[in-house]
Amino acid sequence: MMDKLTELARDAEEKMDSRFKELDRTAEENQWKVIRAFQNHKVSDFHFNGSTGYGYNDRGREVLDLVYAQVFGAEAALVRPHFASGTHTISCALFGLLRPGDELLYLTGRPYDTLHKVIGKPGDGTGSLQDFGIRYKEAALTAEGKIDWTLAESLIGPDTKVIGIQRSRGYDWRASFTVEQIGEMVKRVKTIKPDVLVFVDNCYGEFTELKEPTEVGADLIAGSLIKNPGGGLAATGGYVAGTAEAVQAAAYRLTAPGIGGDVGAMLDTLRAMYQGLFLAPHLVGQALKGSVLAAALFEQLGFETSPRWDEPRTDLIQAIRFGKPDALIAFVQGIQAAAAVDSHVVPEAWDMPGYEHPVIMAAGSFIQGGSLELSADAPIREPYIAYMQGGLTYAHVKYGLLQSLERLAQQDIIVI
Numbered sequence: 001m002m003d004k005l006t007e008l009a010r011d012a013e014e015k016m017d018s019r020f021k022e023l024d025r026t027a028e029e030n031q032w033k034v035i036r037a038f039q040n041h042k043v044s045d046f047h048f049n050g051s052t053g054y055g056y057n058d059r060g061r062e063v064l065d066l067v068y069a070q071v072f073g074a075e076a077a078l079v080r081p082h083f084a085s086g087t088h089t090i091s092c093a094l095f096g097l098l099r100p101g102d103e104l105l106y107l108t109g110r111p112y113d114t115l116h117k118v119i120g121k122p123g124d125g126t127g128s129l130q131d132f133g134i135r136y137k138e139a140a141l142t143a144e145g146k147i148d149w150t151l152a153e154s155l156i157g158p159d160t161k162v163i164g165i166q167r168s169r170g171y172d173w174r175a176s177f178t179v180e181q182i183g184e185m186v187k188r189v190k191t192i193k194p195d196v197l198v199f200v201d202n203c204y205g206e207f208t209e210l211k212e213p214t215e216v217g218a219d220l221i222a223g224s225l226i227k228n229p230g231g232g233l234a235a236t237g238g239y240v241a242g243t244a245e246a247v248q249a250a251a252y253r254l255t256a257p258g259i260g261g262d263v264g265a266m267l268d269t270l271r272a273m274y275q276g277l278f279l280a281p282h283l284v285g286q287a288l289k290g291s292v293l294a295a296a297l298f299e300q301l302g303f304e305t306s307p308r309w310d311e312p313r314t315d316l317i318q319a320i321r322f323g324k325p326d327a328l329i330a331f332v333q334g335i336q337a338a339a340a341v342d343s344h345v346v347p348e349a350w351d352m353p354g355y356e357h358p359v360i361m362a363a364g365s366f367i368q369g370g371s372l373e374l375s376a377d378a379p380i381r382e383p384y385i386a387y388m389q390g391g392l393t394y395a396h397v398k399y400g401l402l403q404s405l406e407r408l409a410q411q412d413i414i415v416i
Contacts, residue, residue, distance in 0.1 A: 001409060004416045005402045012296040012309075019292055019310060027285030030207045034281055037070040038274075048271035055265035064273060065261065068229075071277070073215035074241040078251050078261050079225070081269045083238030085369075086203045086224030087114040093222045093240050094118070094162065096249035097197055100133035102161035107152055107185060108177065109141040111201065112170040113355045113379075135159065145174030147185065153192055162197045163189050167213065168204045168315045171379055171387065173306060178314045179209050183216030190217070197246065203227055204315040204371070204389060207284040212241075220246040226370040228284050228316065231276030232392045235269065235367055283372060284316070287390050290374070290397025291318040294388055297401055301414050316371070316389040327413045328384040332362045334404025335376040335388065338396070339364020349380045357381045374400050 013020075047060035055061065061079075068077035083089040098104060104119070111119075119136050120128020130136055137160075139152040156163075165185060169176045177185075186198050200213040202221040206228035213221050220242035225234035240250045251260035295309035295318055304321040307313060322328040329349070336347050342364040349358040357379040365373035374391040378384070391397035408414045 001406055001416065002402065005405050005409075008300065008405075008416065009293065009297060009398060009402060012293060012300065016292055016296060016309060020289055023285050023288050023292070023313075026208070026210060027281045029210055030281035030284075034071055034278060037067045038278070040070060041066050043067065043274065048274060050267045050270055051265045052267065053265055054263045056263065058264075058266055060270040060274075061264065061266050064270065067274075067277070068239055068241055072212045072221065072241040074221075074243070074247075076244040076247040077239060077241040078247050078254070079237065079239040079273065080254065080261075080264055081225075081235070081237040081266065081273075082254060082264055083224075084236070086201075086222070086227065086238060087118065089222045089224060089238030089240060090115065090201055090203075091118045092253040093199060093220055093246075093250045094129060094164070095132075096251070096253040097162050097199065097220065097246060098129065098134045099161075101135075101159065103135040103137065103157065103159040104129065104162050104164060105152075105155055105160050106136075106138040106164040106166070107147060107189065108139075108164070108166045109172070110138055111164065111166050112168075115201075116356065141174060145172075149188070152189075156189065156192050156196070160193060160196055162199050164199050164201070165213075165218075166201045168201070169306075169317055169319065169387075171385075173319060173321065173383070173385060175307060175311075176205070176315045176317065178312065179205075179211045179213055179216055182213045182218065186213075186217035204317055207281045208288060208313050208315055214242055219243050220250065222250075225273065225276070226367050227372055229277055229280050230273070230367075230370075230372065231279035231283055232367070232370065232372050233272040233276035233279065235272060237269070237273065280372075283392050286392065286394045287316050287372060287374075287397065288313050289394045290391040290401075291316065291388065293394075293398060294318045294320065294401055297405065301405075318388045320386045320388065322384045322386060325380060325384050326411065327408060328378055328380075328386050329360060330407045330411055330413060331386050331404045332360050332376045332378060334407040335374065335400045336362035336364050337407070338400035338403040339374070340396075341366055355379065 051058040120130045197219045200218045200221045202223040225237035295305040306319045349360040361377040376388040378386045
């Protein structure tokens with residue numbers, strides 16, 4: 001069985017040679033961009049030393065912020081292990097920018113599940129945005145997954161303070177938005193309301209293209225260090241980047257007004273954050289190659305994938321529509337079985353905090369929840385779509401796909 005599957009993968013790889021070369025070129029240019037930022041800010045080994053207590057005058061922390069700002073083409077950045085997750089980072093960004101009476105409008109439809117509780121409901125008593133008197137609207141996407149500009153323009157009003165954009169697809173069957181498309185969104189909303197601030201959830205997107213949303217006009221972006229920019233080494237944390245004013249607002253929310261990013265002991269985290277950023281472009285390229293292989297293999301077997309193997313990539317996520325729960329679960333369990341960590345664990349669906357449906361998650365990773373590492377997850381709901389992401393090496397992704405296909409074949413879900 002495995003011999004047949006390996007041959008199937010090799011046949012797919014032959015037709016993807018030109019696609020792989022494109023991804024290698026993107027990784028190469030992004031690698032040079034990161035190196036130039038390190039060189040420009042004269043990174044040295046003493047920047048890897050941590051601080052304790054208040055963390056005053058932590059030069060390694062200060063330079064890391066400057067490096068990130070240059071890499072992302074931003075005025076400023078805040079990179080901290082004190083951000084507990086991507087959701088926490090996004091929450092700090094939104095609470096930093098918005099005040100009671102302001103309005104948040106998500107331009108890209110309903111955001112990712114874990115943000116629903118951050119947005120909340122008026123008077124819910126949880127300390128959510130709406131509980132603090134911040135109004136919320138969302139412009140549903142068209143049936144084709146595009147911005148409904150007629151609807152969006154009707155929703156932008158005098159109190160609209162922040163426009164939210166989710167770059168990645170989340171748990172939706174839609175294409176993720178490219179940086180070029182985000183640039184067009186920014187230009188259009190600022191034509192309608194010049195003083196509006198544009199926030200972009202950049203999770204899963206870093207280094208998949210040659211530009212980031214801050215380079216096409218976004219006022220603030222946020223992401224997680226256990227995704228792309230942490231390079232598989234950062235053990236925790238997140239970042240925001242954008243205008244100096246917007247970054248400071250997020251920093252005041254993370255710590256306290258008047259303190260912002262001037263404090264925060266980095267302990268022993270700096271070396272991993274610097275080295276992870278250095279490795280990130282290459283590792284993102286490896287993960288993207290794995291996603292392309294996944295699309296090609298499952299398309300050959302008759303499954304719908306998004307994006308397709310030959311379509312442009314703007315994030316790590318590969319969606320595969322299985323149509324029935326047993327196939328979805330078998331795929332995710334196969335990914336777990338291929339892990340170097342916890343391969344003996346069999347994932348089952350459960351009610352994860354922040355999610356509205358039971359979720360099954362394959363996460364045999366060195367960093368808990370590290371989704372630059374090979375992982376897959378899915379809400380158990382129709383049409384039973386699996387979302388695969390990451391892979392520190394292409395070989396690991398390929399192995400995971402072969403393990404999943406073998407499991408699907410053993411359960412007579414596919415025929416090889």
